[in-house]
Amino acid sequence: MFSPTSFDSRRRTLVSWLLPVALAGACSLAWGQSASDWPTKSVRLISPYPTGGAPDAMARVLADKLSKKWGKPVVVDNRPGGNGFIAIDAFKRGAKDGHDLIQLDSVHLAAYPYMFKKLPYDPAKDFQVIAPIFKSFMYFVVPTNSKYQTIGDVIADAKANPGKLDYGSWSIGNPVHLGMEELAQIAGLKLQHVLFKETTQLYTSVANGDLPFTMGTAGTAGPLIKAGKLRPIAVAAPYRLPAFPDVPTVAESGGPKAPYEVSGWNVVAGPKELNAAIREKIRADVAEAMAGADVKERFINFGYESLALDRKQLADFITSESARHENIIRRAKIELD
Structure with a gap:
């Protein structure tokens, strides 16, 4: 302790x-x-x-x-x-x-x-x-056909089903893990962390619908976003980014207001x-x-x-x-x- x-x-x-x-x-x-x-x-x-x-x-x-x-x-x-x-x-x-x-x-x-x-x-x-x-900065990504349209949707579902909403990352203590922990602390959520051996497996699992959501950068999740297999619903940044300018910030998407940011x-x-x-x-x-x-x-x-x-x-x-x-x-x- x-x-x-x-x-x-x-x-x-x-x-x-x-x-x-x-x-x-x-x-x-x-x-x-x-x-x-x-x-x-x-x-x-x-x-x-x-x-x-x-x-x-x-x-x-x-x-x-x-x-x-x-x-x-x-x-x-x-x-x-x-x-x-x-x-x-x-x-x-x-x-x-x-x-x-x-x-x-x-x-x-x-x-x-x-x-x-x-x-x-x-x-x-x-x-x-x-x-x-x-x-x-990190993007929140979901399967293309996900019911989630905003971070507000994710938060509402997590509150309605405490401890039942999974997300994934590749290790303990990486920016995704800590960013999700911070979101849970701010919004009063209980999320389940699923570990993957590598990022390719993680984002493929989300794209296939085996995992409801996670976070990734334009470099890690971007290829599957561009391929139409992942859909970004928000970026955990203080402003929209040039890589995906139509993706709203977390604050714009019904999530915590600034200074909530997730980055490496x-x-x-x-x-x-x-x-x-x-x-x-x-x-x-x-x-x-x-x-x-x-x-x-x-x-x-x-x-x-x-x-x-x-x-x-x-x-x-x-x-x-x-x-x-x-x-x-x-x-x-x-x-x-």
Whole structure:
């Protein structure tokens, strides 16, 4: 069972870990190398995602742009599985001078620290977040022939049949799971969480009518939406998105009003010991790469949103997301070994 003391301690740890993100002049270990002559060899971007998915595709777009900018290869090293812990372990054993970087998911930074009794990493010691990559909002999706036309319909049915309405996701603590828990807490619902081994099985199950609804991004659920096998009824965002501009927000669809949002996001992180000048070089170059017109086109195709934040804004954003997820996790009593 969670204790308030453990949560307060973890929050203080996360705040102390985020300080270097906000303070460019924070002390860091010098490695006898200036930013002007870095990198001196190929750079590895370790990813917790499998090849072929949208997050992997964005990592490869970023790697290609950085390779051209730096004049050295930037190689994406996919280490999927184990809740991302396999990738994190590889990163922890890697170079401390910035030649090994890691692509981290929102759950690694803003959810797992409150969920796992024992984490195989310490955010305060193992990472410093360098730059954001993207943000991705979730759509509520139903079978094409579903009786649900709005989120209001889903909520009404769940209230009329407490504990009998199922939704699915691919793991404990992912954005879909936490987003549904938050919806249940706000609206006073009791929903049943069904786990699937992979997203393909999840969205096929909804399309076939085996599962009444779930959430997904334009990248994960989008192909079946475009194929006419899934129907989006709302997006858990503060505004309608370019990928499906006719889909209303949750607030417009009879659901909770703002600030209810469900999203995932990615960042580039480096080792805690990374030289501040090199960190700032990476941050600036990632920001420049993500601002390109071709990248913005990719964002639309994948249903991603730009997460153009400076150091302090990024630190504030992660702190806010962490507090929100902590509250959801504590109220839902989600705890993993």
